[in-house]
Amino acid sequence: MDPKKTRSEKLGKQVVEALKKRYFDAHYVSTKEEVLPxxxxxxxxxxxxxxxxxxxxxxxxxxxxxxxQGYSVIDRYTAKTPEEKEEMQRAALTCGTFLMSSNAITESGELFNIDGAANRVAALCYGPKNVLIVAGINKIVYDMEDAYKKVRHYTAPINAQRFDLSTPCCKTGECGNCINQDCICSQLVMTRLSKPAGRIKVIIVGEELGI
Known part of the structure; x- marks a missing residue:
């Protein structure tokens, strides 16, 4: 067997067990094709x-x-005006299921997320009945210190460049610890437990997804 695949499977299953101990409804799948069902x-x-x-x-x-499949969805990207987009983001905070990934997941089963407007981490913390997280094996880090370093110095600059923001990291690729209004590091949230139990569902995928 491919050593990289073996490592991903062992690590992914280990993290799923760690998440379950923290009351997350956690699952492991080996491939991307297994995620949708x-x-x-x-x-x-x-x-x-x-x-x-x-x-x-x-x-x-x-x-x-x-x-x-006929699900009722709130898709802010269909908004015709900034005001309509804002209303959709607020409505999403009381939806039945909110979908997101996690910027990082520690080997001990904690989530770390960073956000600009905070609509994503707000939904994670409270509001929707269910939160469903899909995360590739590349999101797993050793501990919360590693999570912070990776997200601030790697993930955030890439996302800033993806959205072509006016932040220093968009220009240099390095975190400038800025207080720019475009900053996407406004809110830093660590989630130690799913409360109530099972509200946050996590699917770990044994392949890389996202950044």
Whole structure:
């Protein structure tokens, strides 16, 4: 067997067990192709579904499949005005299931997320009945210190460049610890436990997804 695949499988399953001890409803799948059927199984048909800005779900085609399956969705990217987009983001905070990835997940089963407007981490913390996280094996880090370093100095600059923001990291590729209004590091959230138990569902994928 491929040593890299073996390592991913062992690590992914280990992290799933760590998440379960912290009351997350956690699952491991080996491949990207296994994600969609599990996602559909974990989202009640009667739920309205929304999401934050996430490359992972776009990469997997999950958003479009939910629409095809007839789910009621709140998609802020269909808004015609900034005001309508804002209202959709607020409505998403009371949806049935909110979709997101996690910027990092520690080997001990803690989540670390960073956000600009905070709509994504707000939904993670409270509001939607279910939060469904899909994370590639590349999101796993050793501990919270590693999570902070990776997200601030790697993930955030890439996302800033993706959105062509006016932050120093968009220009240099390095975190400038800025207080720019475009900063996407406004809110830093560590999630130690799922409360209530099972509200946050996590799917670890044994392949790389997103950044």
């Amino acid at each position: 599990l996602v559909l199984k974990l989202i009640p048909k009667e739920h309205t579904v929304s999401w934050g800005g996430t490359m992972t779900y776009e990469e997997l085609g999950i958003k479009e499949e939910l629409k095809k």
